[in-house]
Amino acid sequence: MGREVSSFRQVAGSPAAVAAPSAGTPDTIRESSASPEVGFIRNPKSHRNKGHGEASTLPAHVIMAEPLTRAELEDALADFARRKIAVLAISGGDGTIRDVLTCGSPLFGNDWPALVILPQGKTNALALDLGVTRQWTLNQALEAFRGERIVRRRPLLVEQLDGEQQARYGFIFGAGVFNAAIDAGQVAHRYGAFQGFAVGMTVAFGIIQAIFGFGQSPWRRLSRMRISTNDSKTPLPHSGVCPDDQRFLAGFTTLRKFPLGVRPFAGLADDAPIRYFVLDAPLRRAAALFPAAAMGWQGRILEKLGMHRGSVEEFRIELEGDFILDGERFTPGTYRICAGPEMRFVKP
16 A cells, blocks of 8 residues: 555544444444443545645544555554444545455444545545545534434445465455556546546546547457356346357446446336446446446346346356456456445545
8 A cells, every 4th residue: 555654643532422333232322431432433544635634634533544555454443342442434445445444344244334425535435425525524424423323324335265365355346358447547536537537537538539539449358157047056137139148248247326326227126235237248238228228227128239237146257357346446257245234434
């Protein structure tokens, strides 16, 4: 995560005064008189955190850590777990949240503190799903916590079956053209486009490339992948418009709201655990209909053109190319993806 620095910048003060859930009864008050109740992970390298301090505006019962390495993040979370914090606040983008949940998993298991998201990254998909804006402050979030304004979400749990890569938590798993989209998104960021505007630019550029691109354009390239659902023996539907071990795009998520008002999972049950949207091949007609499908249109022609959506309890994917988890690229392999533990997020 960068050069080594001190793991903690603490704000000490008055005894803890925040109402918080207990381990035994998740929605009741956890008593914690001997240690601070609120732990705060602030990523100083996140887009909107750079060059801005935080300590002077923090409540007195908050302990803040600004880890710059993975080891420092693990140490900070271990300290919070020992203190039995009731609230864990995270200031950063989707990547920061992914890393905090991944490193915190061995410590908190199925008994996570309530989570506060302060979106300060280049992308904040989870924050959008929760209805949180970057103007939301920690003080406001703690007031919302006291008012029991809580929503529950389950992250994806990504486990490698053919290697030793650590199991990871995240909310958006993508393969195939997702890799080109991430590269294009980084270009958009360099030119000052962030959040929904950057997403819109990337999607529009991808559709144009998929319809009019030629040759080896990464926006028209198929990727080798095999996807099976639930019992790992049932293949995900395939239209046959390309070899059955190839796909153009595969996306899985537990989120419900998306930028620009898109509704790719319209019609699926609200309690669907993992939702997927898969496109077999970049047929020009399919690419032309992609915006309508993303806004919720469910014409019968979509399945014939290789566009599939649905929900699963878990799935297995064999990849010969990289995949993207919450904006970061990871190596090929065979992975099992299921819904992780239910977590409580504070909402406005």
